[in-house]
Amino acid sequence: MSLLDEIEPLKQAALADLSAAADVPALEQAKGKWIGPHGQFTGLMKQLGNLSKEERPAAGKAINAAKVELEAVLTRAREELELKASIPKHPTDFTLPGRRRSVGRLHPLTQTTEDIVRSFRKIGFAVADGPEIEDDYHCFDALNTPADHPARDMQDTFHLATEEKLILRTHTSSVQIRVMKQQPPPVRIIVPGRVYRRDTADATHNPTFQQVEGLYVDKNVTVADLKGTVEFVFRELMGKDTKIRFRPHYFSYTEPSFEIDFSSPLVKKMGKEWLEIAGCGMVHPQVFENVGYDPEEWTGWAFGFGIERIAMIRYGITDIRLFYENDVRFLQQF
Numbered sequence: 001m002s003l004l005d006e007i008e009p010l011k012q013a014a015l016a017d018l019s020a021a022a023d024v025p026a027l028e029q030a031k032g033k034w035i036g037p038h039g040q041f042t043g044l045m046k047q048l049g050n051l052s053k054e055e056r057p058a059a060g061k062a063i064n065a066a067k068v069e070l071e072a073v074l075t076r077a078r079e080e081l082e083l084k085a086s087i088p089k090h091p092t093d094f095t096l097p098g099r100r101r102s103v104g105r106l107h108p109l110t111q112t113t114e115d116i117v118r119s120f121r122k123i124g125f126a127v128a129d130g131p132e133i134e135d136d137y138h139c140f141d142a143l144n145t146p147a148d149h150p151a152r153d154m155q156d157t158f159h160l161a162t163e164e165k166l167i168l169r170t171h172t173s174s175v176q177i178r179v180m181k182q183q184p185p186p187v188r189i190i191v192p193g194r195v196y197r198r199d200t201a202d203a204t205h206n207p208t209f210q211q212v213e214g215l216y217v218d219k220n221v222t223v224a225d226l227k228g229t230v231e232f233v234f235r236e237l238m239g240k241d242t243k244i245r246f247r248p249h250y251f252s253y254t255e256p257s258f259e260i261d262f263s264s265p266l267v268k269k270m271g272k273e274w275l276e277i278a279g280c281g282m283v284h285p286q287v288f289e290n291v292g293y294d295p296e297e298w299t300g301w302a303f304g305f306g307i308e309r310i311a312m313i314r315y316g317i318t319d320i321r322l323f324y325e326n327d328v329r330f331l332q333q334f
Contacts, residue, residue, distance in 0.1 A: 112311040119236040130175035138174040143253040168196035172213040180291040186218040210307035217300030226301040254281025278305035
């Protein structure tokens with residue numbers, strides 16, 4: 001029998017051997033017998049040198065084709081056996097209650113965000129969302145932030161190397177522009193989400209963090225509405241003894257603008273009487289004009305604050321980096 005005539009019978013025998021393997025170890029043993037370094041098909045390849053120049057190409061091609069077919073069968077058989085091995089030997093009723101009442105925990109930032117959303121929903125706010133990769137218009141221009149404003153400096157903003165000159169949003173205020181362009185007033189939304197700034201990763205700062213933006217637009221909206229909302233939300237989050245005060249400040253997209261300080265037993269535990277917690281103000285008329293709202297007819301306010309700051313105060317955490325290290329010992333405490 002010539003070498004060429006031996007290939008097909010050997011292939012059929014190898015296919016039968018591979019198909020008969022009852023588990024992965026048996027399959028690997030069959031693989032070694034036929035197409036391993038010392039297998040029979042490897043032996044056939046070594047015999048090609050004994051053939052004439054005319055016989056060698058056809059025999060080599062036939063051996064390679066057989067090996068390709070066997071390797072395909074081997075791969076399928078291995079997948080089937082591994083799947084079979086992963087199936088429980090005894091039927092499992094997945095509707096039965098577990099031994100533990102709860103598996104896993106929500107991240108402390110998720111818990112804090114859900115509490116914030118819950119508080120705003122009580123007073124009629126909807127949740128809005130928008131892209132984290134933004135353009136200059138939505139993040140700065142439409143918010144009345146001029147080109148020479150410090151917030152647009154390379155030290156503050158992450159610029160992406162794209163032809164469109166996109167950036168990572170520095171605040172969730174960009175979403176208020178998108179919402180106001182899509183719908184007429186009145187508007188009452190909050191925007192929780194991740195933002196990015198070129199900030200030092202130290203105990204209280206991180207290049208990425210979570211922020212909540214609040215926006216309320218309607219007729220005859222005043223600073224009194226803003227103060228009442230802020231007091232309600234922070235007393236929900238920090239306790240009924242929380243006190244709020246406004247200090248004059250400057251933001252390009254609000255006028256007048258304020259910094260919000262608050263005082264509570266949690267703040268006093270930190271050895272402080274007051275702590276800055278948020279920025280806010282009445283929406284600048286130019287912002288309304290940019291989105292097509294008539295500033296003579298509509299007024300509104302906006303404010304934003306960091307979720308990490310709230311969580312750190314509530315839980316007594318002194319290092320913001322703990323939120324992002326995913327240390328199970330830390331997360332299991334919440």
